[in-house]
């Protein structure tokens with residue numbers, strides 16, 4: 234039975250690197266912003282340069298953030314998130330690489346230093362000039378009081394959620410650590426990602442080339458399925474607990 238074999242690789246293996254995409258968060262009720270019916274298909278994409286250059290674009294960007302924030306703020310981790318916490322408690326989890334910006338892995342109990350957020354986090358808002366941080370809740374409050382594109386209260390610089398926007402490069406240090414985690418694990422567990430955009434498309438292959446087993450859990454097919462040792466097209470919150478032995 235496939236599931237038993239995959240479980241054996243995880244429980245008997247030394248080290249797991251996890252990789253998660255939107256699929257694990259949709260099971261916590263957070264919409265998939267990139268899906269055909271997602272928020273982004275109705276909203277205009279505001280590129281980083283537009284955000285930097287135009288107040289109108291900044292206001293539109295923040296309007297979209299305000300629209301999506303309550304769903305993220307109010308979501309709770311699901312059994313899929315908890316499965317990674319179990320691996321961490323057993324000292325098996327090298328790193329949890331995620332494309333998600335909702336912070337659910339940390340809220341499920343994973344230590345922040347295990348979580349590599351490729352696209353940043355939406356729970357924090359950073360001044361692009363002096364790098365001072367405020368919480369998204371504070372930004373949300375200021376916007377609802379009429380400050381439509383909030384500015385830093387220390388230096389009047391532009392405030393922006395600490396996420397990676399379209400047109401912005403991924404953080405180099407996070408990418409570097411992600412590659413290292415892929416190359417040093419015995420199992421690479423890719424969950425809820427279509428594995429199409431970089432670096433999601435190449436990290437599982439890096440792991441394979443370094444000798445790891447590749448396990449993919451995703452509702453739909455991915456281009457990397459044919460390289461995987463095990464593929465599960467089931468609910469993440471059902472399969473993951475079984476895979477880690479909860």
Ligand code: ZN
Pocket residue numbers: 360361362363364365385386387388389390
């Ligand atoms: Zn500032």
